[in-house]
Amino acid sequence: MAAATPTPTLVLVPEWGAGHLMSMLESCKRILLCGGGRAFSITLLVMRPPTAEATSQVEEHVRREAASGLDIRFHRLPAVDLPSDAAGVEEFIARYIQLHAPHVRDAVAGMSCPVAALVLDLFAAPMVDVARELRVPSYVFMSSTGAMLALMLHLPVLHHVVTVEFDEVEDGEVHVPGLPPIPPESMPCPVVDKKSPNYTWFVRLGDSFMDATGIIANTADGLEPGPLAAVADGRAVPGRPAPPVYPVGPVLSLGSSKKDSPEPPHQCVAWLDAQPPASVVFLCFGSMGWFEPAQVAEITAALERCGHRFLWVLRGPPSSQSGAGAPDGSEHPTDADLDELLPEGFLRRTEGKGLVWPTWAPQKEILAHPAVGGFVTHGGWNSVLESLWHGIPMAPWPLYAEQHLNAFELVADMGVAVPLKVDRRRGNFVEAAELERAVRCLMGEEGRTAREKAAGMRDVCRKAVDKGGSSDAALQRLSEALHHGAVAPTI
Incomplete structure (x- = not known):
């Protein structure tokens, strides 16, 4: 009797942040579960994160x-x-991950089963060289947008074409195939200074993407048709075909419905239960989003003046114990002291109309609630996907990483958001009058178009991942490619 063929494994090399690690893992779990009986396993290579909290x-x-x-x-x-x-x-993260390359090589070389592929975080993209040495396929996992993918692939081209800083370009616009012309102030934080090592690393990462066997993207054809088509058509890097892109998203860990759970609802959800449909603007700024007191004062003034119901997740500044000054930038906020941060009388004056929540809140449950009508968000891609999944329009307030590009795409390309002017020179500061205007627009008649487009994107997201949808089809193509490529590593 012939011995059973060992199950091929997907070897994952994620960055340690939840937005990277869990997005990659959830995507690869879909690969594991699809494929009509063709089994995979997953082997996750765990790096020791650079901070105790991480x-x-x-x-x-x-x-x-x-x-x-x-x-x-x-x-x-x-x-x-x-x-x-x-x-x-960004330089720290990329260099720290690259120091693990010899250990990744040894781990993969020692696998006792066929390796379907080495799946690399975008910051680990230079490890395509490890995969090539071991003669195993390599896939870059793009946890960000298709727009960011198009920009990263095109960045080495821009590096030679645009010889000045992006804010010095003659026509005041940066041109990336598949996207509307980008204002320099909407370029991602790592590339705004060409003299910085962060920029140099991103050019290198973009080059490395081109050497991968394929790219797995947490987006969908219907969400970002322009940038994905530009990559597929070869416009991102003229004269050099890009690896095939597999848009398998939105990949979200939404969990099961809690309607029948014996546990009482979270206090934020219980508060929303008492609010009218689509009446609440939700303000939440991600796992690293917090504001200085001067900015908090502007937000409180805007919320009082606009008069809309609100649920605001307000976090306090990081402490030295929780990661302030962490080398990877993971300065996680603390629970907020509302008495210290909020103006005197604000909670009393907004009682019944607003809720300020000072610690972690269940964002996915909140966005799913029918009382929520708009979302003021930092614009991290996972938060954006959660919002679109539920058809909630946004006012993006970018803070770091690629979020300024995300905000531009949401407003100028997708049309699912209203603009919010942030002053990058003042640490992405927003004046009270500007936030008041954006919230009124988001929740009022002016925001009708964004609401309609967001509702349309809700259908796009769900159809994409349904059986026979575009992302389901991409997942099937990817599974097939992985099965054909599975090999025993060789040196």
Whole structure:
């Protein structure tokens, strides 16, 4: 009797942040579960994150996934030294991940089963060289937008074509195939200064993307047809075909409905239960979003004057114990002291109409609630996808990373958001009058178009991942490619 063929494994190399790690893992779990009986396993290579808080969060993810019952294995890589001279966050992350390349190589070379592919976080893209050496396929996982993918692929071209800083271009616009002309102030934070190591790394990452076997993207054809078509048509890098892109999103870990749960609803959800449909503007700024007191004062003034019902997740500044000054930029906020941060009498004056929540809140449950009519968000891609999944229009307030480009795309390309003017020179500061205007627009008659387009995107998202949808089809193509490419690593 012939021995059973070992199950091929997908070897994942994620960045440790939840928005990267969980997005990649959820996408690959879909690959594991699809494929009509063609089984995969997942082997996640776990780097030791550079901070204790991030380590604790990763270990919590590992414990939860280990108990999921799926064929997911965890291989902890040996520790490496932290880069001591990194000039910026993105440079630090890319260099720290690259220091793990020899350990990734050893781990993959020692696999006792066929390797379907090495799946690399965008910051780990230079490890396509490791995959090439071991003669295994490599896939870059793009946890951000199709627009950011088009820009990263095109950035090495722009580097040679645009010889000045982007804010010095002659016509005041940056041209990326598949996107409307981008104002320089909407370019992602890592590329605004060409003299910075962050920019140099992003040019290198864009080059590395082109050497991968394929690119897995957490988006959908119907969400971002322009940039995805530009990549597929070869316009992103003229004269050099890009690897095939598999848009398998939106990939969201939405969990099961809690309507029948014996547990009482979260206090934020219970408060929303008492509000009229589509009457509440929700303000939440991600796992690293917090504001200085001067900005908090502007937000309170805007919310009082606009008069709309609101649910505001307000976090306090990081403490030295919780990661302030962390080398990877993961300065996680603390629970807010509302008495200290909010103007005297604000809570009393807005009682019944507003709720300020000072700690973690269940964003996905809140966005799913019928009382929520608009979302003021930092514009991280996972938050955007959650909002679009529920058809909620946005007012994007970008804070870091690629969020300024996300905000531009949401307003100028998708039309699912109303603009909010942020002053990048003042740390993305927003005046009270501007936030008041944006909230009135978002929740009022002026925001009708954004609401209609967001509702349309809700249908696009759900149809894409349904059986026979565009993302389901991309997942099937990807599964087929992975099965054909699975090999035993060779040196």
